[in-house]
Amino acid sequence: MRKVVLISVLALVALAAIAVAQVSLQISPSVAAWGSVVTIEVTAPAGSTCGVEIRNPYDNAVFTKQVDIPAAGYATAEWYVPPGAKEGTYTVYVSCGAAGTDKGTFKVVALKPVGGIVPEEPSLRALLAAGLLPAAAAVALIALRRRP
Amino acid sequence: MKKIALVALLAAISLAVVVALASPEYPIIISSIEIKDMDGNPRTEFHRGEVAVIETVFTANPTYYFVQPVSYLEIVEVFYGPRVMGLLLTRDTISAGEEKRFGGGILIRDTDPTGKYDVEVYAWNGFPSEMGAAWKPLAEPGYASFRVVP
Numbered sequence: 349m350r351k352v353v354l355i356s357v358l359a360l361v362a363l364a365a366i367a368v369a370q371v372s373l374q375i376s377p378s379v380a381a382w383g384s385v386v387t388i389e390v391t392a393p394a395g396s397t398c399g400v401e402i403r404n405p406y407d408n409a410v411f412t413k414q415v416d417i418p419a420a421g422y423a424t425a426e427w428y429v430p431p432g433a434k435e436g437t438y439t440v441y442v443s444c445g446a447a448g449t450d451k452g453t454f455k456v457v458a459l460k461p462v463g464g465i466v467p468e469e470p471s472l473r474a475l476l477a478a479g480l481l482p483a484a485a486a487v488a489l490i491a492l493r494r495r496p
Numbered sequence: 497m498k499k500i501a502l503v504a505l506l507a508a509i510s511l512a513v514v515v516a517l518a519s520p521e522y523p524i525i526i527s528s529i530e531i532k533d534m535d536g537n538p539r540t541e542f543h544r545g546e547v548a549v550i551e552t553v554f555t556a557n558p559t560y561y562f563v564q565p566v567s568y569l570e571i572v573e574v575f576y577g578p579r580v581m582g583l584l585l586t587r588d589t590i591s592a593g594e595e596k597r598f599g600g601g602i603l604i605r606d607t608d609p610t611g612k613y614d615v616e617v618y619a620w621n622g623f624p625s626e627m628g629a630a631w632k633p634l635a636e637p638g639y640a641s642f643r644v645v646p
Contacts, residue, residue: 349497385578399624399631411580412571414618414637426578443624443631 371398371448375440379455382431386454390415390442391422398444400425404456405436417444429456523560524568524590524619526638528553531615534601541643544606548642550574551599552617554635556590565589568634571618574602576609604644615640 374389390398394417402411410433415423433456443449532549533539542548550572556562567589574582582602590596619635621627 349501352498352501397633399618399620399633401624403625409583409585409623412573412583412618412623413616414620414633428577428579430579439625441623441625443628445632446629449624449629449631 373450373452392444396444396447524635527555529640547601554596562592565591
């Protein structure tokens with residue numbers, strides 16, 4: 349009888365420990381450009397209530413959400429990266445209380461990455477190459493010719 | 497004796513399950529969320545350039561036993577889909593029998609989209625980043641909405 353009770357107690361403790369370790373985050377994409385949406389998937393024990401928080405590189409909170417975890421064991425939250433958002437590493441925190449916590453990061457960039465490579469921001473040289481300066485010169489020339 | 501031990505064990509497991517699944521009793525009730533204009537008139541629609549004022553009332557849950565005042569973080573967040581259009585925060589405490597009011601304005605900019613804006617109000621004991629595993633909600637969330645029209 350003592351063995352039965354002892355085994356049962358150990359089983360309950362093990363189950364509780366497993367429940368505590370069961371909170372995890374998946375963040376996609378890992379590099380998000382202005383105007384894109386970051387999806388945060390929280391996996392936690394069904395029935396948990398979790399708080400999600402995103403902090404920018406200045407450590408300011410830019411997004412919070414409270415989610416309830418359904419029977420499927422996960423819930424998602426989405427954050428739209430506003431144009432002008434500070435570029436850099438953003439940190440996502442999730443806490444489901446006693447069920448556990450997790451943390452993850454993603455990067456925000458101004459421009460959409462192409463083939464996994466983030467292009468440099470356009471420089472003055474690039475703008476010149478694009479023909480903006482010649483166009484401005486042409487407009488000035490036309491204006492001069494029209495002078496009486 | 498074995499039967500008694502087994503019955504006791506089953507009873508203990510059942511009780512644990514019931515306790516785990518039971519709705520938590522929160523100390524705070526988000527009893528009101530009102531959306532008004534700058535003159536205090538309730539509004540459901542706003543134009544670009546106007547300010548939507550969101551006023552909330554938190555009421556101490558009359559069935560909750562307040563051992564001491566409860567400290568809370570109030571978050572008022574305005575969404576357009578996944579886009580955060582405004583975020584208001586305050587920290588305060590609430591005791592038995594009390595009611596707390598909080599309000600703030602969200603400017604609807606000229607470039608903001610038209611359509612439905614959702615307001616979500618939370619009462620937490622702190623940010624998840626601050627509280628870690630001690631984080632918990634202190635109320636059922638509150639929801640409201642308004643529209644931005646051309």
